Amino acid sequence: MNDDLITAILSFILAPPFWGWLGFVRIGFIISAIALSAATIYFLFNTSWLNYAYLEDMSEFLTFKPQGARKILKIWAKLRARLESGSEAEYKLAVLEADSMLDDTLKRLNYKGENLAERLNKLTAATLPSIEDVKEVHEIRNNIVRNPDFVLSLDETRRLLDIYERALTELQVL
Numbered sequence: 423m424n425d426d427l428i429t430a431i432l433s434f435i436l437a438p439p440f441w442g443w444l445g446f447v448r449i450g451f452i453i454s455a456i457a458l459s460a461a462t463i464y465f466l467f468n469t470s471w472l473n474y475a476y477l478e479d480m481s482e483f484l485t486f487k488p489q490g491a492r493k494i495l496k497i498w499a500k501l502r503a504r505l506e507s508g509s510e511a512e513y514k515l516a517v518l519e520a521d522s523m524l525d526d527t528l529k530r531l532n533y534k535g536e537n538l539a540e541r542l543n544k545l546t547a548a549t550l551p552s553i554e555d556v557k558e559v560h561e562i563r564n565n566i567v568r569n570p571d572f573v574l575s576l577d578e579t580r581r582l583l584d585i586y587e588r589a590l591t592e593l594q595v596l
Contacts, residue, residue: 520586
């Protein structure tokens, strides 16, 4: 009895008595399903959505570091290498790049403002414990930009970069 019922249902599904127009509809649905499946696979592999949705989170989870941390560490290493040149212009450039890196980081963290000074004013000591030092360093950066005769020593540059590094570490970028 049970086998007869299953056989009857399967024969109705696979070979219905009204096969005429239903056959064309069935073939149309099969072709549509294949086309949509192929399009889905194509777009998954040719867009960055799959990478964004899954692979970035997986790499962050497995490495315990935010996405893009290697790139930021490379940039920071190049910035620190500028100190080895012995040139005051390189020292100034290192400070300007560190300030720009902090500004970019705050933009990515969605702190609003026209410039870094406005974004820093929106931070609190709870968010960034070294906020006062960072504001001081940003003022020195502004002096470097406004005054071409500003003198910057190696020791002062190291101190400034250490403050930027501490701030970026507190923001969990480095």
